[in-house]
Amino acid sequence: xxxxxxxxxxxxxxxxxxxxxxxxxxxxxxxxxxxxxxxxxxxxxxxxxxxxxxxxxxxxxxxxxxxxxxxxxxxxxxxxxxxxxxxxxxxxxxxxxxxxxxxxxxxxxxxxxxxxxxxxxxxxxxxxxxxxxxxxxxxxxxxxxxxxxxxxxxxxxxxxxxxxxxxxxxxxxxxxxxxxxxxxxxxxxxxxxxxxxxxxxxxxxxxxxxxxxxxxxxxxxxxxxxxxxxxxxxxxxxxxxxxxxxxxxxxxxxxxxxxxxxxxxxxxxxxxxxxxxxxxxxxxxxxxxxxxxxxxxxxxxxxxxxxxxxxxxxxxxxxxxxxxxxxxxxxxxxxxxxxxxxxxxxxxxxxxxxxxxxxxxxxxxxxxxxxxx
Numbered sequence: 001x002x003x004x005x006x007x008x009x010x011x012x013x014x015x016x017x018x019x020x021x022x023x024x025x026x027x028x029x030x031x032x033x034x035x036x037x038x039x040x041x042x043x044x045x046x047x048x049x050x051x052x053x054x055x056x057x058x059x060x061x062x063x064x065x066x067x068x069x070x071x072x073x074x075x076x077x078x079x080x081x082x083x084x085x086x087x088x089x090x091x092x093x094x095x096x097x098x099x100x101x102x103x104x105x106x107x108x109x110x111x112x113x114x115x116x117x118x119x120x121x122x123x124x125x126x127x128x129x130x131x132x133x134x135x136x137x138x139x140x141x142x143x144x145x146x147x148x149x150x151x152x153x154x155x156x157x158x159x160x161x162x163x164x165x166x167x168x169x170x171x172x173x174x175x176x177x178x179x180x181x182x183x184x185x186x187x188x189x190x191x192x193x194x195x196x197x198x199x200x201x202x203x204x205x206x207x208x209x210x211x212x213x214x215x216x217x218x219x220x221x222x223x224x225x226x227x228x229x230x231x232x233x234x235x236x237x238x239x240x241x242x243x244x245x246x247x248x249x250x251x252x253x254x255x256x257x258x259x260x261x262x263x264x265x266x267x268x269x270x271x272x273x274x275x276x277x278x279x280x281x282x283x284x285x286x287x288x289x290x291x292x293x294x295x296x297x298x299x300x301x302x303x304x305x306x307x308x309x310x311x312x313x314x315x316x317x318x319x320x321x322x323x324x325x326x327x328x329x330x331x332x333x334x335x336x337x338x339x340x341x342x343x344x345x346x347x348x349x350x351x352x353x354x355x356x357x358x359x360x361x362x363x364x365x366x367x368x369x370x371x372x373x
Contacts, residue, residue, distance in 0.1 A: 068143075069158045070097055070116070083161055086141065088134040105131035105138065116143075129164060140168040190291055192217065217250070238275055240265050244304060247282050251295050251302075265306040265315070271373040277346035278371070284339050285317055285362060294322030294359055312349065313366045319359035327355040347371060 051059075060067070066083035070076075077097040084091055087103060097116065104112050108130040115128045127144045145159025196213060244263050252261040270278055286295065294300030300322035307314045319325075343351045348367035353360065 064163055066161045067158065068161055069156050071156050073155045079161070086139075086161055086163055087132060088139075103132050103134075105133055107131070112143075129168070139163065140165040190287065238270055240268050240270050240306075243270055243275065243279060244282065247279060248286060248302075248304075251286055251290060260301045261304075262301070263304045265304065266308070266313075268313070268368075269372055271371065274347060274371055274373065277342045278366075281339050281342050281347075281351075281364070289319055289322075289360075292323070293325060294319035297322040300359075309365065311368055313368050313371060315364040315366060317360075317362040317364070319361070322359055324357050325355055325360050326357070327353070 061082070064082075066080050066086055068077065068079045068083055075096045075098055077095050077100055078093075079087070079095075081091075087100065089095075089103070092099075101109055101113055112128060112130045115126075126146070127142060129140060129142045131138050131140055140163070142162045142164045143159060144162065145157065200209060241263065244265065248261050248263070252259045289295040289300075289302065294302055301320050303316075303318045303320070305316050305318075307316070339351060343349050343364065343366075347364075348370040349365045351365075352363045354363070
């Protein structure tokens with residue numbers, strides 16, 4: 001297929017008051033080259049089609065491309081109408097690259113400036129992705145063009161901008177999911193080892209141990225289903241007490257509510273959209289207790305209670321009888337970040353830790369409306 005050299009994107013000046021506006025100016029520019037065939041003599045073959053300027057313009061619009069031109073001598077910078085919309089700017093005939101760079105995210109600004117200034121030393125095509133700030137929103141833009149002097153025409157360099165916000169958000173989501181999956185797998189292996197140790201204390205034969213351990217691991221699977229979001233909104237809302245029963249059953253020597261795990265909570269429903277978030281938080285707390293806290297010791301106990309605080313529900317997680325605990329130097333692990341994000345964003349509340357020597361106390365303040373939806 002014929003390719004468009006960046007020389008095609010020569011600088012084209014136009015005014016907002018000009019008849020026909022920016023698009024007519026762009027069509028006029030493209031018409032100078034759009035109907036010419038590429039030189040195919042060196043290629044040894046002819047192409048069956050040429051692209052009129054209108055078709056090229058429609059192709060740019062369909063691909064979401066915006067054209068830009070930068071004068072490398074006086075720093076003047078111009079874009080087509082789509083480019084100004086992409087940057088959230090009004091048409092400005094006297095725009096400079098320095099003016100435009102002020103809208104780039106502070107963390108990316110120096111890198112982008114250096115990348116643009118270095119393009120003349122780059123052989124072939126280049127691509128630079130960066131963020132711009134639009135009020136409270138952040139948008140990802142990809143700038144692409146040709147480097148070296150092949151991209152320079154009359155002291156002017158041209159290229160395209162492309163909105164890649166959706167792609168970047170998807171990449172960040174995939175990275176977060178990969179990190180969460182890695183964290184979950186490590187936790188499940190640690191839980192399996194802890195449950196094996198608990199089961200060995202309460203059984204006398206290998207047959208009994210195998211049977212009880214299988215029951216615990218099966219219950220753990222049910223708890224994991226609550227933590228894992230189901231596709232298409234499958235499942236239904238659960239009572240808070242039932243949710244705690246399913247989640248904590250694998251960790252209790254004698255079964256939830258009758259052994260060393262004691263639950264006294266008010267009767268209320270947890271909405272389908274928040275069940276997974278609350279289950280994830282409780283599952284994380286139980287995992288840490290099994291590793292380091294009261295549930296790691298045969299004499300340890302766990303009490304979970306609730307109290308009404310107006311529009312909020314206060315849920316208290318109190319551990320006693322385990323090894324002496326102290327506050328970690330910094331709550332920066334993936335699990336801690338996961339808990340804080342779930343509590344603050346999905347449950348509309350906050351979480352506080354009280355690292356007493358005799359056992360950890362965790363207080364969750366949860367928004368009742370969010371909890372029930």
